[in-house]
Amino acid sequence: MTTPPTECVILLHGLGGHRWLMQPLARRIHKAGYQVQLWGYRSFLSDTATHAQHFASWLSQLALNATCTRIHIVAHSLGSIVTRLALLHHVPQNPRLAELIGRTVMICPPNHGSHAARRLTPWVGWLSRPLVELSDSPHSLVRSLPEDLALRHAIGIIRASRDYVVSPGSTELQGVTQYTTIPATHSSVLFSRRTAEQTLHLLSTGKFLPNS
Template sequence: MSSQTLEKPISAAKPEPSTSAFPRDRVVLIHGIASTKYLLLPLARRLRRDGFEPQLYGYFSLRGSIRDLGDQFAAKLHGLAAQNPDQTIHVVAHSMGSIVTRCALLDGMPDNLGRIVMVGPPNRGSDVARKLTPPLGWISPTLTELQDTPDSFVNALPRSVGKNEVGIVTAEHDYMVPAGSTLLDDHTDEITLPSLHTSILWRTRTAEYVARFLRTGRFTKQ
C-alpha cells in the first residue's frame, strides 16, 4: 500500500449505534516527521469508540518539502470531501503533521472540512530541528524547514488558520517542541497535558479532550 493513501476506517471497536440520519463525522489523522501512521492507532481506536469514523494518513515525511506534502494532503482531503459531501471531515495532526495541514489550508479547503486539532505542533519551529539540521539536514529537507530560526520555512507561514476552528494540545514535558512554540495567533482553544511529545498520543485523556474539541470547539466544558 502506498504510504500516501488513506486507509479504510479503523474497525477495531464498534461504536454505539448512531441515532442520526447523518453519517458519523470522519477524522483524518496525520503523523509527524520520521514517524508512521501506526503510532496514531491507539488514538484512532479511542475516537472510534467515541463515535467518530477515523482514518489514518501516511506519507514520506523525510522527503521533499513541507509545502509539497501539504499539497498532497490537500488533494486527499478534497477527494475525500467530494466522495462524502454530506459528512463533516475533521483533522487531527501530530507534530509536523500540523505544519503539513497548515500548508494544505493555504489554497482553501472544502466546505465540509470541520475542526482541526494539533497535538505537539512546532508552529513556531523547534530548537531540536535547529540543532539536528547541521548533521542531518542533508538527509531530510523537511527537518531544516522546522527550525526555530526567524527565517525558517515554518516561521514564514501565515500564523492565521482562517475560518476553521483549531485546538492545540501541548505536552508539558515535550523536549522536541517547547510550549511556547506550539501556538498560533488565532487558534480557538489550547490545553496542556502532562506528557511527552509522542506518548501523549496514547493517553486516554488526550483522546477525551480531542473528541470534545471536535464536537464542541472547546477542550473543556463551558
C-alpha cells in the first residue's frame, strides 16, 4: 500500500505517555509512504484544553509547509480528546488548516470517559488535571464535549479487546461508523501490526478492514 509522499500523518500519545510509544506505529505508517511526525506534550502538567490549543497551534505551523497537502491524525487515549478539542474549537478558525485536515484514527479513545480515571481521581487527581477531566463521571469535561465531530471529519475508532482503562462503549462517538477491535490491552495495542494495518487502511480508504 503506497500513498503520495505529500500526505502527512501526525501521531500523539495519551496520558502519561511519550512520543517513543508511538514510534513502532509511526515506522509502519512511514514505510507505507506517508510523511510522519510525532507530537509530544507533557500530558500531566496542563489541562486538556491547553494541550488542544498547543496542538492546534503546532498544526497551524505545519499547514504553512507547502509539502503537506493533507494532514491525517492518529491519536491514542487522551490524545484523541486533545484532537477532538482542537478540531472542535481551534481548527475551524484557520481555513487553511481546516481544508488540509484529512482522516483521524482514534485508538482507545475515552470519548465517554474512563472508569479507571474515575477510580484514580480521589487518590491522585490532584497530580493531573487531565485525569479528572477523563473521568466517566457525569459532569466531567469529556462527558460535556459536543458529539457531532464526525459530521465534519472522517473518523475511525480502534478498540482493544482487553482494555481495562476504557470500556468499549466509552469509545463510541456519534456519527462514527468505522470501528474495529484489536486483541490487545490499552497500551499494547500501539505495538500491534494489526493496529498499523487497520490504521493504514482507514487512512487510505476511509474504512477499516473487516475483522477476521
